[in-house]
Structure formats: structure tokens, C-alpha cells
Amino acid sequence: MDISGYTLPTTLADLLSNSLVLHQIAPYLPTSAIYALAATSTALHHVVHDSSEVFRYLDLSTVKSAIVPYEPLDSGGISWRSERMDESLTEDEFYSGPLRAIFSKLERRCMLYNVHIMVLDGLSVPADLVREIIADDRFNVRILSIREAKHLNERKLQQVLRYAVRPSRPAGTPKVKGIYFFGPREPVPVQDDPDEKFKKKSRQASPSRGVMSSQGAQIGAQWNHKSSDALNAALARTEDKWYQSSGRMVAKRPSLEWAETVKACEGIIAFDAVLCRGPRHDPTRAFVADNSRPPAPHPASFLNPAIATVALGPTGCETCHSCPEDPAIFGYAPSSQMPLLSPVPLHSSSIRSAQMPHTNDGSGPPPLYVRCEDCLKGRWCERCHKWWDEGCYAASTVAQRTELQQTEFIEDIQSNGASRVVPKHSIKIIGVRRDCFGCGHTCITCKELFIRRCQKCRNEYCLEDNDASSAICCDWCNYTSRRTVEMY
Template sequence: MGPLTVDNSLPYRLADLLSISLVLRQTAPYLPVSSVFALAATSKALHHIVHHSPDVFRYLDLSTVKSAIVPYEPLDSGGISWRAQRMDESLTEDEFYSGPVRGIFAKLQRRRTLQNVQTLVLDGLSVPADLVREIIAEDAFNVRILSIRETKHLNERKLQQVLRYAVRPGRPVGTPKIKGIYFFGQRETVQEAPRQKSTTKKSRSPSPKGVMSSQGAQIGAEWNHKSSEALSAALAQSPDKWYQCSGRMMPKRASLEWAETLKACEGIIAFDVVLCRGPRHDPARAFVSNSDSEASGLPHPASYLSPTIATIALGSKGCDTCHSCPERPAVFGQSSSSEFPLLSPIPLHSSSLRAAQMPHTIDGSNLPPLFVRCEDCLKGRWCERCHKWWDEDCYTVSAVAQRTELQQTEFMQDAATDGTAHMLPKQSIKVHMGLCVNSCLIGEMMAGAGSNGMWG
């Protein structure tokens, strides 16, 4: 066979294309690990590229690797695939659950490719805190971005200790190597096709009564919710959830210990959440005395709050009145990197902190500002439905708004019963029971009129 020409065949082989570093770097992250090794087995040239190029395993996602999942076997089964020796009583629980991932790391280290991994994804796997410590501290690893979202058998208290030790003041120069950790958010999952429910068997549970419990009403409510989300995303400048009016970004509030850990890691290790920078977290601005608040037994709206993780995304427009905030919104490229969370999805082609934090714009306009706060800083100031909110300079939360939802409801009902509701200033309360008074609360009252709810 003569040499290949443009006239009768392709001028380059696949191995020739993948030998180009730029092509390989852009292609490899899209291939599952199993496909990479299958490709290496097709020819000597591709085998050499896969096992000797530093770009192949720069981004390593083990969350979809079957051998990385702990099988549901008893601890005394007599032997497991990822350990050569027989399991005995000396094997700790952490060693057992980290066995599959450790086995993969051992194989990569023998092939001298473990040092090339800079972005490591372990979402949903069994990852004890000791394994995270090794990834952060051991010289065998060179990980810059680590994702351990929704992992199993991970002791959070122990992980906090690992992180605090890694950022201690007396740590060696150039450590830790890791720059960002995805931990608090939800991992990206492949959307599965919805399964059709069987129509042969009837449900034994009694169907609830009421108009809103009907199938049509539930479908309508679901579509209204989806339409609201689609409209919010369309009006936003960025597709990133942190820059939209997404509301609560975490299913549950993080502990104070996590907030203190993030404070210790500030400027050294970034996370997929940030600390709230509201004025109540600033000791110089928060300690303000107020005789009226003390007399009513309620905390002053400007009372000090300890460091807290910001869990509510408020969009990029700021306060509904002044479109800003007292703490100054974070603007990428101008503010400190510690003010920005790591964004999802994890960047495929770069392991830098800038690539993980930089927001995207839909129309190519300027990067939007970031407004995020904790729930305590938004109490009585934020509408949970339309996500409007008012800052401390534009709205002083009244004593009524500082009360619990039950106390607020009783106060409003008493005012209506006594006929004194008209005496309340119209703008004295902007948010009641998590809804803005001017629009969302009125709509809720109209929807509940005539029902057996509290507005019936």
C-alpha cells in the first residue's frame, strides 16, 4: 500500500490527531475512564498516548466507574477484588469503604499517571475523611479541584479537622496544593426518562379531597412552577444558579462549625458556597443598641451574627429599592476570590480557581454582580416566592416582622378582628410569613379565600 494522500483517504490517523496536545486536552475529559482504556488497547500508538501524555487524566471522573463503588458484601467475606490480602479484624471501617477508590489510585500510581490528575471527581462514592486527607496532603497527589458531593461514609467533623490542619499558619510553603473543593452542592446527574406508571393496579390510598388536590390542579401547579423557573432563567444575565433568583441553594442549613472552617480556609481553599457578608456579620457595624428592641424583648435588626454560610441566591439586581446592598456586591475580576463560590458544572478543560468561579453570561455582556446572603440576614426582608428583598438601608424591619410566623399571623388576625388593621402603616411591613405584602401575600390570600385555610 502506498502512502496516504488527500485524494483517496484521510491524511492523518486518529493517533496523529490525539498526539496534538491541544486536541487531546479538549477531547479527553468527555471520554469515560473505561473508554479511555479501551482506546488504549486498540493500537501501540494510542496506548503510548494514553499512558504517557499528561493531558489524558488531567480531569478524572470516577463517579461513573463501577469498580469504584463499594459492593454490598459483609466485611468478613474472605477477600475482595481491590485488596490482595485476606480481610481480617485489623481492617478498619474507613479502609474498607475507601478500598475501591484506593485501588484505582494504586493502579494509576503504578502507571505514573496519578500525578497528572488535577481535577478529581468522586461524587457519590464512599470517601472517608482519611482519604480526603491523603489527597490534600500526600505528595503522590497533585489535585487542584476536588469534588466530593453527596459522598458516603464521610465524617464531616473529621473532614473539618483535616481542612483546618491543611490551612494552619505553620504549614509548609506551597501547601496545600488543592485550591477548590465541591462539597455542599448537588452533583450533576444524567436525566433518566420518566417511567410510565402501571394502570392495571389501583392505588389503595384514599384520594385527598379539595380542588387543589385534583390531578388537573397539581399538573397546573407543576407547570406554573416550571414556567416561573424558566422565566427567571431567561431574564437572568447568567445561566449559573448562584447569579439567578434561585432562592435556597442548599437543602439544609450548614452547621456553625462549617462556617468557622470556611473562615479558616478563606483565601486558601475555595468551596461551592461562600460566607455571608451582610452588615450583621461585621462587629464594627452590628453592635447597635436600641431601647425599643430591648423593651420588646426582641433582637435588634442590626444585632451581631457569627460567621454563617450564605445559602440564598438573590439574583444580580440587589435590593428592590436601591438595587445594591450595604456590603457591596461581589463583581468578578474586581472583588476578592474568597467572595465567589465554585460554580457547577465543574470545568472540564481547566483546573484553575478562576475557571471554576468565573460566571458565564448569556448574551456576552458584562459579568453580573453576585448577591448572596444567609437566612438570618434576610429574615423579614425576603419574599420566598418572587425573591424580592430589601436591605438594611432601605427597609427597617419592624418589631412585628421580627416575630415568628405564628406571632405575625396572630398579630394580623387580631388587628383585623379589632378593626384596627386600617391603622397599620401601609409600608410598615414589606414581608409577612415569607411573602411580600404588596403582591405575593395578596395573591395567596385570594387563592385561599373560601377554603379551610387560615384566610377562610
């Protein structure tokens, strides 16, 4: 602006008046910072309250007024507060009160309809409130994140989702196209407490008996974990955990009802988890062939639909580097086979942007290998995440503890026409076995790294899970103090 020959500098209000700039900056600002910015001047107040780009991405997980700071309503029959409440108030209405107040405030200011991405992780989100977000016209949410939500009835939420995707639903509904529910929420940065830091240093300075409990061992374990994450990202060419050898991606195993709900929502609502496509979930393969009688169903072959909870990495089977169901590749596989990736997208509310893996080198998308735990029983190492498919290792489907060794033989055809059976090169050891309850099912390679035999009692022990053990003795033989029997 030119006034009397002087050019005024560009202000922050002028910069944020550009919708493109505001669209890129607003998702990185907390809600409290946005309101603090609007309170600084009249120009910024108009920019915040008159623009539709400010609250396109709304994260309420860090808003203090959205948290219910009270104990449950009924705690042993004792009233938790002295104020009188309306007797017709239900428990869901009580726990959804803070969020409803925020939504009402945004609706009065004509901002609620502009929210396309809503994050409610860790808050009190009853199923009735999710139903309103999905069904009410005052909401226009496309991607909803309710990971680790409290007071959320999962059975009721399943009914809400099944009703929302019913065949007789109105055209253009539901507006919600993606829901983050199964995975863990994003870590919230917390400032360090000086007292807690002092206690942590005291614990580190205190002497410990175990070789794995020392400070040097703990630092080494942390660096090993970081190097493992860096190696997984380099092998998968992406930082997305679903495409790495991450192991279990869902802390709590989803129920079969959730698998049926996700299957009913295929093509309509996407989730941050997908159904397992292993051959045991295919009804056409759940038969055994017998020449003497017609094909009959095998009781141990077919599995009901289940959610894939294990990320196996980009290399596939350890032997054939593939799988019977073929991996899902973004851009080629149907959208229902691709999970929503974390974190929640900031600038785009489309499902494609939430499912697209971002490679480190800019190359094509990596393959996605995911399975449920039932399809990996006896064939997946829980430590290094190696796995074998059904064609390379036929593990027992009944026994929980499977055999560890499988020997392959070939026929060595001699020049004189005689044949004899010889080992191929050496014994091929595949499959997993549970040698340590803390480590879980592990392969022979991981067993050689962490399982030792005590030189005194000759029993096997794990270096990591036996804190008082040493490199040559188990925790019992390495304990020099007086042993007492603890009755309780």
C-alpha cells in the first residue's frame, strides 16, 4: 500500500488473508493458538472467524476443555459430586458434554460445517456422539480419528456403522469416508518434570545385578531399537509402519464382530486396518481333495473374516519372497485393501491421501504384506518378524507349539542312473518355537542370539528377560544372596 509516497510493510494479517497460505499453516497451529491469534487484533479476528480454511483440520485431543476431569458417575454407590444433576441425563450425554459444548460454540459461529478432518483421540467420545458426527447434517467431517477414545461402547459403535452403510441409506451418505480407530494415537509431547528426572537419574545410578539392567546395556538397547527402525525404513523405502516389519500394529486384538463390520463398510468407509486376505479366509479353498470321496470341508482350514493386525514388511515370505494372496500395492489394489496411514493427513481430507505411502527415494509404492495372527501361527517370528507362507512351511494348525525343524531332501542323480537321497545343502530350519515366554515365538536365528545354556545348572535362559543373569549363568545360579521362598 502506498500512502504519501511511503510503502507499508506486509503484515501478518495480509499474509494470512491469502487462503493458500492459511490452508498450509492452520493445521500446524493448536486450537488455543488460533484463538490467541484472533484475540491480538481486529484484522486477525476477521481472518480467523471469516475464513473457511482455519478449522478445516480440527484437533481437539489437546484442548483442556474437551477433557472430562471427573471420575465415573457411579463409584460404589457413592455420589462423586455434591451438585444436583438432571435425573434424565444419561451417562453418554454426561461424558459427551464437553465435546457437545465445543461443537455448539463452533456451530453458532458457523465454523462447524467447515471441519473436514476431526481428531478426538483419547477423549470421551460415546457412540451416540459418533452417530451424530456421521449422520447429522450440521457436520461435514470426511476423516474422523477416535483412537483410544474413552467411554466408547464398541458394540454400539458397530451398530452405528452398520446402519450408516445400509443398502437403503440416502444418496451421498455417509459423509465420513475414513475412521481411525484401531491404531495407537499420536504421542503427545510432554514437558519433563524436574522431580521425575531426578528420580530417573537415581534409578539409573542405583546398582543392579543383571547384565541387561546396566545403564550401558539400556543405552545399547535404545540404539539397537533406533537402528532397527532405520533399517526397516530403508528396506521398506518408507516411514509408514504398515509397510515395514513392524509386527503387531494393533495392541488389542479386534473381535470377530469388528471384522464383519469392516467387511460391511468395504468401499464406503475406510479404516486404519484391513481384513486379512490369507488363503484360510477364502471359502473356495476350505476343502480337502480325496479321490475316494467328494471334497468335504476341513474343520481346521477355514477361518472366519479377521482383521489383519501384523505388518510383515516388504519382502514377503522368507523362502519364496511372495505370498499366496499376492501383496496389495497402492494404485493397483482396491482401496478396501489399503489401510489408513498414520498420522492423520493435515491438508487433504481424501481417502487417497490418507492411504498413499510416501517413499524415501521417490520410487513407486512398496508392496503391503499383512496377516492376522491365526494365519501366522507357527510361521512368524515375533522378534525379527520373519515369516513363511503356507506353501513353504505347513505348520500345524492344531498344536500351539509347532516343530522347529523341517528338512528338505533332493535326489542326487548319479551318472550311472542310480539315485540316492542326500541333504540339499544343509538342514533348512524354518518355523518358530516358544523358547521364552517373554520373547514369544521366535525362529532359530533369534534363539541363537538370545538363548543361552547355563554352565552350572545346564538349563536354558534368555538374556533379555532374565535380568539377574549373566553371559554364562542364569539368574538363579548368578544370584549370590540368601534365597528365600516367597509364599505370596
